[in-house]
Amino acid sequence: MDYLHPKLDDAAIARMSSLALAHVGDAVYEVLVRSYLACGGTQTARNLHSHTIALVRAGAQAQAAQRILPLLTEAEREVYRHGRNAKPKTVPKSASVAEYAQATALEALFGWLYLKQQYDRINALFDVIAQAF
Template sequence: MNDYLHFTMDDADIGRLSSLALAHVGDCVYELLTRGRLVTGGLTTARNLHSHTVALVRASAQYEAAQKILPMLTEEESDVFRRARNTKVHGVPKAASKAEYAYATALEALFGWLYLKGRYERINALYDVIAQPEA
């Protein structure tokens, strides 16, 4: 039976993916982490879960999340992030600046890259920093 929850790819296959393809996967990974955090954190109504999720996964929030983890990234992770941040996108949502959207795309690409490499502990370590309230 295939494991559809834990996809992994080898380095050559991952290297053939565009930054936007990595961001496509990472968007889902990041939202799943956020939704799980909210559900296990005590939010129970669909309305509360949805509004809090949207607030945490929008480009401006992902920009802030990226700022928290950038100093922690390895050289390889920084390369993935930088490449995705510099990717040309065809549109930016009205609610986000071009810079916020670029960083959000880069954050999602990083999470997608880590997921496809099977680096779940690293995903958790980075997301744990993101989830910490501001001091």
């Protein structure tokens, strides 16, 4: 199996829980942020790390979700809604329950798009998010 570009059919993706999609999407989103920052200029490793942490925390992801919500297709909205309604066991102290729910929803969406190999859509949505960085 190609773990970098997994090929799952729609039924296999549909069987995944929202938290499983968010687990994948968390990594996808962090790679996008890291790539954006690293390719953007002359930052030190320390600055790259601190900027990455600031942009991937739940509060920042909740704000990112609000930027792209109006642009989502009906199918994407459904994935987002299921992700938002997922019940994680813990919520970090640095985030409200609402922020964490929105962050989980954003991650589920990015995980779903990644597993569906919709890389152009991922880039288009992330571009909207990155305009606020």
